[in-house]
Amino acid sequence: MLPDLDQLIQLQQLVNAAAEAQRDVDAIPSHIAALDDRLNSSREAVESAKQKLDEAKQQRQAVEKELAEVQSRLSRFKEQLMAVKTNKEYTAMQHEIATAESEVQRLEDAILEQMLEADELTVGVDNASATLKNEEAEIANERGELESERGTLEGQLKSSAEAQASLSASISNAARRLFEKIADQRGGIAVVEAKDGHCSLCNVRLRPQIFNQILKNADLIQCDSCMRLLYHDPGDSPVGETAAS
Ligand SMILES: [Zn+2]
Known part of the structure; x- marks a missing residue:
């Protein structure tokens, strides 16, 4: 075989392999960006679960505050009941007390329901946090593999460039x-x-x-x-x- 042709074939093989390695290197940032997206969506899932739990807590605090108000009104009515002078007043006060008592019942039921909901939301936060922890470990691992692949490919590119230069020197x-x-x-x-x-x-x-x-x-x-x-x-x-x- 013509020596120049033989060497050009080898040079082309080096060039082709280097082009492939370069394509792989160039693709790494998009792989890393995809890992970042995965990590971000896991973090967002935790944030959103925590936010739901916080909102539920705030709603419960509002209901607890309302309950405290109704209970203090109820105690006031009960004290006033002792002081009434007429039957009409007594009946009216009884009516107020019954209304307040049913309100207390309604609010206590609502709080119980909210507590059950909060338990579920807490499980949701725990699950999302566990998923995030797994994802963090897995993504760190995959990122490490990509970085090590990048190192290997860059090493290949460097030695290919050296081999191309020394081969080129022997071609006419x-x-x-x-x-x-x-x-x-x-x-x-x-x-x-x-x-x-x-x-x-x-x-x-x-x-x-x-x-x-x-x-x-x-x-x-x-x-x-x-x-x-x-x-x-x-x-x-x-x-x-x-x-x-
Ligand atoms: Zn052709």
């Missing part, structure tokens, strides 16, 4: 410039395999004499359509071998 200037020009214009992919008479990337059908030349891997040959450099991988395509002979 003309071949390297051609590679760079095509890579620049063609999304970073300058060297692709020709397979079964076709460019494996743009899929154009190659002229038979061109394909036969490619099978020899002895020249830098560009695809007529996408301009990429083409090579033949001897490890595959028995159809191609037949065409060569």
Whole structure:
């Protein structure tokens, strides 16, 4: 194989692997943002559960205050009952007392109901807090994995850049410039395999004499359509071998 072609193939493999690693690195911030969203919604669930419990407590305090007022009114009525002088006054006071007593009953029932509701809301807060605790641990773990993946990928990118530089140094200037020009214009992919008479990337059908030349891997040959450099991988395509002979 033409040494330049052999090295350009290797260079392209390094470039492809680096591009993939770079895509993975670039995707990490959105993975982290998704973890942050998960954490935030768990925190919001706890806040909302606590808020419901607080509101319920405030409602109960309002009812307790009302009950205290009715009870003090009731005691006042009972004292006044001792002091009444006429039957009419007595009946009126009895009526006031009965009304206040039924009000006390109603408020006490309401408080009991609110206490049961508060118990449920407390369970809700506990559950949301437990979920948050689990999520915090799980998310910290996943975030750690992402950070370690980022470290690994950045290490790969660094060694790939070094390998690309040292490989480039051994490629002829003309071949390297051609590679760079095509890579620049063609999304970073300058060297692709020709397979079964076709460019494996743009899929154009190659002229038979061109394909036969490619099978020899002895020249830098560009695809007529996408301009990429083409090579033949001897490890595959028995159809191609037949065409060569
Ligand atoms: Zn092509």
